[in-house]
Amino acid sequence: MTRCISDENATERVVQCAPFVEEGCVLGDVFQSEAWFANLLAHGFERPPRGHWALPLPSRSSEPVHLHLMQESSAGSLCSLSNYYSCLYGPVGSTRAIQDVSVAQWQAAAHALRQLPGSSVLRLQPLDADGAWLAGLEGGLRAAGYWTDRFFCFGNWYQPVPGGGFADYWRQRPSALRHSVERGRRRLDRAGGAWHIDIIADASPGLDACLAAYLAVYAKSWKSPEPCPDFMPALVRMAAREGWLRLGVLWLGEQPLAAQVWLVCDGKANIYKLAYVKGQERLSAGSVLTAALMQRAMDVDRVLEVDYLSGDDAYKRDWMAMRRERVGLVAFDPRRLPGLLAAGRHFAGRMLRRR
Template identity: 75%
Template sequence: MPGDVFETEAWFANLQAHGFERAPHRHWTCPLPVSSGAGVAHLHLMQQAPGEPLAALGNYYSCLYGPVGSAQAVGELSAQQWQAFAKALRQLPGSAVLRLQPLDADSAWLAALQCGLQAAGYWTDRFFCFGNHYQIVPQGGFAVYWQQRPSALRHSVERGRRRLDRAGAWRIDIHTGASTDVDRALAAYQAVYAQSWKPPEPCPGFMPGLVRTAAHEGWLRLGVLWLGEQPLAAQVWLVHGGKANIYKLAYVKGQDRLSPGSVLTAALMAHAMDVDGVREVDYLSGDDAYKRDWMAQRRERVGLVAFDRRRLRGLLAGGRHVTGAWIGRMARLLPVVTKQKDLRASRET
């Protein structure tokens, strides 16, 4: 089974070329010790600046992180091979502390790596990164999916279509490959984004690079809703390995009455389910309330942090981590305890 789009060489190449405000100090492609004939696989790691921890090659543009290469090869690694890999990581600068995120909490490779790190002398912990809303495509595709959505969402999309009909000639274009039309669609996306409520991209070259990379790789589903010759909404989806990832979306500020974003999302959802035949649609990072209307399932993406107990820097960083985690738990518990005391006091008066 193909890996996730965020676990491909093409993704990491564009991220390195265009996705950092400040380029990482060091970058390593660390091969996993796979068995002969099973394929090849590796992890992209970095040190952002001298003295900083060894970390996953990623940032706010990254919605998932994992090994690049043969899933079969990764799955066949033994506990001893993961331990050997962890020991090899100890030779890299910054490896007294290792930080990887965001990760699929249920992935077998993550559990195996964590065990390998522990066997190699690291103390490990996981932490919450963000909520991830997603939808398993039901039998029957978009028609069945759409009937399962809340009536308020369906009515909002229907009203938006009727209002667009009254506003003038409108259409939706969905671009999927490398052509001159993709450049026009990219220009429309950038025009919509510039007129939306969203802040400017911290790395202006990242999205143009991603759109062109996705077009070349066959991942791209760039949807644009046009009213006449004015683009009102635009979205970038990435389709790979049976999964559609809703990566970027924007609509022109002040056009809420026409619901252009929702109308476009519904059209792209139908395309992904019925034309692309995906098994899953992923809304990626964030617990925004509107995502619950579109997606039936939720999971969490996590981070893994590891501290080398054999080195002073690892011990000190681990101590700070434990202390910070304890303070955080106490801060969350305090309002609950205070509320319980107040309730007891109110019952006694």
């Protein structure tokens, strides 16, 4: 548990918590951790997968590295243990241990994969296109006789943190965004009640109240109800135990107006969920809260990168300076009829789209 103190001024209170770095955590691997996959499997599916396997990957060390795979139905393909809650997918374990592994070792992993149900067709997503493990697996699958292809998943906006921290970052933002946040703060000051921001980073006494506030804000926002209502409460509590949680709530008096869930691990802050109360847009509560969490991540947690995760929403360009793409990998086993038929449909459709 991290130690928290309270820092108050006239309008804003941020629960400041000591920066947390998990031993062995690599940049951005929240979505490649056993804790993430356990929570997703327990709470993140409307129907549980028919089967779930951990496929060992070749490694240059004694540390195990594996992929979590699943089959959603008896007739379904083999795919990554991921869905609409997943912003990145990859192996659990040190990715450094699988660098420079030979094609023959990757080919052996592909032969092991072929023994799993549904392996006539393999589909993994969303992936870091530049990941060394992905190139290795793709080469091993081809060596084992699979036909492979990559496809676009979504755009991903992110922000490397400048040397001067939040102050430098904020000076680099568009003037329209900076003025919007300033106006929002002034309007909150004039809104008839004191406003403040809480940021919870562990399983402190304030966690339950801020989690309830997040759920209340989400229910009053423009967003559709969660398909798996137990997922976010379980994720928040799991992230609090792991030290990843940054749960921010902006309050006007006793009413929560905006709430966000960030996941911070060893140098990377992931902006996972955000919502504000519909009808209160003029107060810019969401933008004011984002700025506060951004300052916290850059100046207190001292992250190297802030990631807006999935989607090319226009507003993300104001907050982030860089864009990359997340991709998917599909592989077909032409030695089996289901794989051959699926490959025919896939590559024929791709050819027609190009025309």
